[in-house]
Amino acid sequence: MKRVKKPVFFIVALLILLFTYASVFGIKGKNGDNTVTYIKGVNDIRWGIDINGGVEATFTPVTTKKATNNQMDAAEATIKQRMIGENITDYEVYTDYNHSRIIVRFPWKNDEKNFDPQKSIEELAATAQVTFREGMEYTTQTTGSDGQPVYKTPKGTTASNIILQGSEIEKATPEMTQDKTTGKTTYVVGLQLSESGKAKFADATTKMVGQTISIWMDDTMISYPKVEEAITDGSCEINGGTNGFTAAEASALANKINAGALPFKLSITDSNTISPTLGKSSLSAMRTAGIIAFILVALFMILMFRLPGVVAVISLLGQVALSFAAVSGFFPWQNSFTLTLPGVAGIILSIGMGVDANIITATRIKEELWTGKTLDMAITRGDDNSFWAIFDGNITVIIVAIILMLVFGPKNILSYWFGASTTGSIYSFGYTLLIGIIGNFVFGVLTTRQMTRALSAFDCFRNRWLYGGPSDVKQMEGGAEA
Amino acid sequence: MKKFHIDFYAHRRVYFGISIGFFLLGIIFNFVFGTQLDTNFKGGAMLRYSYAGEINPNTIEDSVQQAINRDVTVTINRNVKSADGSQTLNNVTLALAGDDSLSLENQKTLTATLTKLYPKANFNLVTSDSVNPTMGRSFFLKCIVAILIAFLLLDFYIALRFRKIGGAAAGFFAIVALLHDVAIVYFTFIIFRIPLNDSFIAVVLTILGYSLNDTIVIYDRIRENRRLMGLKTGFSVLVNASINQTLTRSVYTALCTFISVATVYVVGVIYNLSSVTTFALPMMMGVISGCYSTVCIAGPLYVMWENRKSRLRAQTAAIAAPARTPAVPAGSDGSAPVSASAKGSGKKVKTKAKAKKRKR
Numbered sequence: 147m148k149r150v151k152k153p154v155f156f157i158v159a160l161l162i163l164l165f166t167y168a169s170v171f172g173i174k175g176k177n178g179d180n181t182v183t184y185i186k187g188v189n190d191i192r193w194g195i196d197i198n199g200g201v202e203a204t205f206t207p208v209t210t211k212k213a214t215n216n217q218m219d220a221a222e223a224t225i226k227q228r229m230i231g232e233n234i235t236d237y238e239v240y241t242d243y244n245h246s247r248i249i250v251r252f253p254w255k256n257d258e259k260n261f262d263p264q265k266s267i268e269e270l271a272a273t274a275q276v277t278f279r280e281g282m283e284y285t286t287q288t289t290g291s292d293g294q295p296v297y298k299t300p301k302g303t304t305a306s307n308i309i310l311q312g313s314e315i316e317k318a319t320p321e322m323t324q325d326k327t328t329g330k331t332t333y334v335v336g337l338q339l340s341e342s343g344k345a346k347f348a349d350a351t352t353k354m355v356g357q358t359i360s361i362w363m364d365d366t367m368i369s370y371p372k373v374e375e376a377i378t379d380g381s382c383e384i385n386g387g388t389n390g391f392t393a394a395e396a397s398a399l400a401n402k403i404n405a406g407a408l409p410f411k412l413s414i415t416d417s418n419t420i421s422p423t424l425g426k427s428s429l430s431a432m433r434t435a436g437i438i439a440f441i442l443v444a445l446f447m448i449l450m451f452r453l454p455g456v457v458a459v460i461s462l463l464g465q466v467a468l469s470f471a472a473v474s475g476f477f478p479w480q481n482s483f484t485l486t487l488p489g490v491a492g493i494i495l496s497i498g499m500g501v502d503a504n505i506i507t508a509t510r511i512k513e514e515l516w517t518g519k520t521l522d523m524a525i526t527r528g529d530d531n532s533f534w535a536i537f538d539g540n541i542t543v544i545i546v547a548i549i550l551m552l553v554f555g556p557k558n559i560l561s562y563w564f565g566a567s568t569t570g571s572i573y574s575f576g577y578t579l580l581i582g583i584i585g586n587f588v589f590g591v592l593t594t595r596q597m598t599r600a601l602s603a604f605d606c607f608r609n610r611w612l613y614g615g616p617s618d619v620k621q622m623e624g625g626a627e628a
Numbered sequence: 629m630k631k632f633h634i635d636f637y638a639h640r641r642v643y644f645g646i647s648i649g650f651f652l653l654g655i656i657f658n659f660v661f662g663t664q665l666d667t668n669f670k671g672g673a674m675l676r677y678s679y680a681g682e683i684n685p686n687t688i689e690d691s692v693q694q695a696i697n698r699d700v701t702v703t704i705n706r707n708v709k710s711a712d713g714s715q716t717l718n719n720v721t722l723a724l725a726g727d728d729s730l731s732l733e734n735q736k737t738l739t740a741t742l743t744k745l746y747p748k749a750n751f752n753l754v755t756s757d758s759v760n761p762t763m764g765r766s767f768f769l770k771c772i773v774a775i776l777i778a779f780l781l782l783d784f785y786i787a788l789r790f791r792k793i794g795g796a797a798a799g800f801f802a803i804v805a806l807l808h809d810v811a812i813v814y815f816t817f818i819i820f821r822i823p824l825n826d827s828f829i830a831v832v833l834t835i836l837g838y839s840l841n842d843t844i845v846i847y848d849r850i851r852e853n854r855r856l857m858g859l860k861t862g863f864s865v866l867v868n869a870s871i872n873q874t875l876t877r878s879v880y881t882a883l884c885t886f887i888s889v890a891t892v893y894v895v896g897v898i899y900n901l902s903s904v905t906t907f908a909l910p911m912m913m914g915v916i917s918g919c920y921s922t923v924c925i926a927g928p929l930y931v932m933w934e935n936r937k938s939r940l941r942a943q944t945a946a947i948a949a950p951a952r953t954p955a956v957p958a959g960s961d962g963s964a965p966v967s968a969s970a971k972g973s974g975k976k977v978k979t980k981a982k983a984k985k986r987k988r
Contacts (some may be wrong), residue, residue: 250902254882263734415730415760424754428901435895491892498888502881509877539841545781546837572830
């Protein structure tokens with residue numbers, strides 16, 4: 147047997163404990179009054195709407211013709227703009243062009259006591275009112291969920307003087323232009339006005355050269371370009387001022403302006419709301435279940451396998467910690483993952499499935515001991531013989547977990563035929579199951595073996611009884627003398 | 629060390645009987661009650677409110693019917709515990725008849741009707757679900773396709789893997805075991821009258837992966853033992869010995885998984901979390917079935933097949949060369965008298981195998 151030095155056990159065990167601590171509590175520092183999160187813990191997990199409470203709704207255009215991609219983009223832009231305006235963070239919007247559907251999912255706002263989900267879905271679906279107004283006087287200024295200032299409710303002349311209605315804009319398109327002298331490319335939004343819009347806009351811009359025209363969606367200002375010259379031919383550009391637009395900004399603004407001229411209404415085909423109280427209650431119930439399940443499995447392992455059982459419990463701790471880390475955004479390269487109720491169930495399920503690697507190895511060692519092998523021989527043979535069984539056992543579940551993720555993911559392999567998924571909660575289950583199985587493989591094979599071998603180097607842990615074999619106190623004494 | 633010596637082959641009729649009995653029960657329930665699909669598969673609407681005080685379900689049913697012109701079934705859950713405090717609430721669930729979704733206007737009308745009926749009950753929307761039947765059907769189809777894809781991929785894996793450990797026949801019986809487990813999970817939903825929903829898909833897929841890994845571990849042992857015990861050993865002895873050797877592991881892993889899922893189930897029942905219990909209960913059954921189907925169904929079926937094959941071979945050999953018949957029975961076995969003595973011979977074979985191992 148390859149000897150493993152005694153301290154290895156303590157090093158590995160300590161590393162697992164540290165990892166567990168960090169993944170549960172995170173690592174946070176204080177910078178003045180602000181708490182800085184260096185490593186995210188369980189409290190930083192992004193919960194799905196079935197835990198946090200929230201709304202999921204599917205919108206479809208009410209139209210006999212199939213909506214074009216541009217129209218769908220405009221409808222999506224409207225919904226996003228409203229989310230930002232309402233300061234709702236963490237929203238998800240999926241647009242399915244093939245089936246003309248927009249799926250929106252957003253959690254409850256933390257500060258809101260009396261959130262009316264039905265009203266908020268209705269507000270999202272309402273037809274966008276896009277207006278071009280004189281000046282840029284607003285009543286309130288807040289910070290939206292994207293960190294940009296949000297100006298709301300026009301007042302004064304801005305409120306009274308509407309230059310153009312959204313329906314008077316034929317189309318807005320993002321365009322790329324190149325400065326002839328510097329060669330620098332910038333992005334602009336090109337506007338094409340209808341006949342009635344053309345006349346009104348020509349009038350207004352002739353009077354207002356050098357002044358600001360603000361563009362509003364519903365009650366929120368989305369842009370406030372300055373008039374550089376009179377526009378009489380019904381086509382113009384919004385160029386984003388001195389810094390210019392990025393490609394993304396230009397297309398976002400174009401989509402929003404287009405929303406004002408959408409030829410259809412959005413209807414709500416599906417809706418699903420969950421109150422935060424129900425979700426919180428489910429989560430704490432699942433937490434209780436997880437802790438009890440861990441304790442029961444740990445007791446079972448220690449009673450059945452003695453010393454390897456104890457080692458298995460330490461490894462299992464590492465596996466659970468990996469599951470937490472994988473959803474909380476523990477590692478700097480990954481984003482946090484939305485964890486749903488089935489996702490939590492996946493973590494608990496993998497506590498039970500996760501001891502499989504340890505069970506296979508420990509049973510093999512036990513078998514070898516009973517055939518009369520020495521401890522070192524038994525451990526070596528047990529490790530060698532069990533590897534492929536563990537590999538086989540894991541690979542089938544991995545296949546299944548990957549299919550679950552591919553099929554139930556927001557954008558998935560079956561999207562083409564069945565559209566974006568409305569129910570994302572199973573996706574989370576596939577993910578935690580996958581991580582659990584990978585964790586089982588990493589910890590159940592790697593750390594368990596190192597720890598078992600290191601422990602077997604201690605004189606006091608040489609008794610084969612501790613590994614499930616026959617008791618041999620006499621042999622141990624003999625060994626000590628020699 | 630405790631060793632198992634269960635003759636799975638001899639008891640095969642009992643095991644087949646248990647499975648067939650469960651299937652029959654499931655089929656009867658299926659005929660009597662039909663297959664229920666959850667709203668997210670067939671479309672429909674359901675709203676749940678929390679309330680205080682006393683309300684009368686019949687009054688609500690009548691008023692709602694008048695207000696939105698659609699039948700509604702009202703169920704009341706009293707004293708629902710919330711897990712994060714001692715506070716208990718009463719819940720009332722309104723399930724609307726038919727598969728159509730409920731427009732937001734009607735949802736609002738419904739809330740208003742309730743509040744008008746019982747102004748002091750302080751109705752609060754706990755959860756609402758309204759699914760368009762087209763969306764539901766497309767989601768259902770997608771889930772079925774998901775199961776088919778998983779099944780195909782696993783078959784592919786079986787074909788790849790079983791080339792080494794028993795060939796097409798073994799692979800076929802592994803698939804039979806998988807179908808058995810899917811059926812058990814399905815009938816669990818039917819018997820406990822849980823509407824099929826997306827958890828059904830999650831449970832079925834998980835059990836597919838879980839059960840297959842058990843089967844592979846056992847067939848792997850069979851292959852290993854065939855080398856150790858020699859070709860002369862009867863098939864039933866070989867398979868029995870292999871199952872018994874891996875039984876500790878199969879049972880322990882299944883038990884640990886079962887403990888975890890059962891804990892989730894019990895907590896779900898205590899706190900009345902239907903989304904959790906409808907997931908955990910079929911999973912519990914699936915875990916048991918996954919272990920059971922491999923040990924008690926796939927193993928014995930495989931033996932029956934191999935025995936039949938060698939008997940057929942014996943017959944053809946007998947027809948082709950009648951003079952040589954006496955030599956054949958040594959290679960074949962599995963007819964009733966041989967399997968009855970399988971216990972004894974199993975032990976003998978094992979010692980032989982060990983002797984060989986030591987020599988190496």
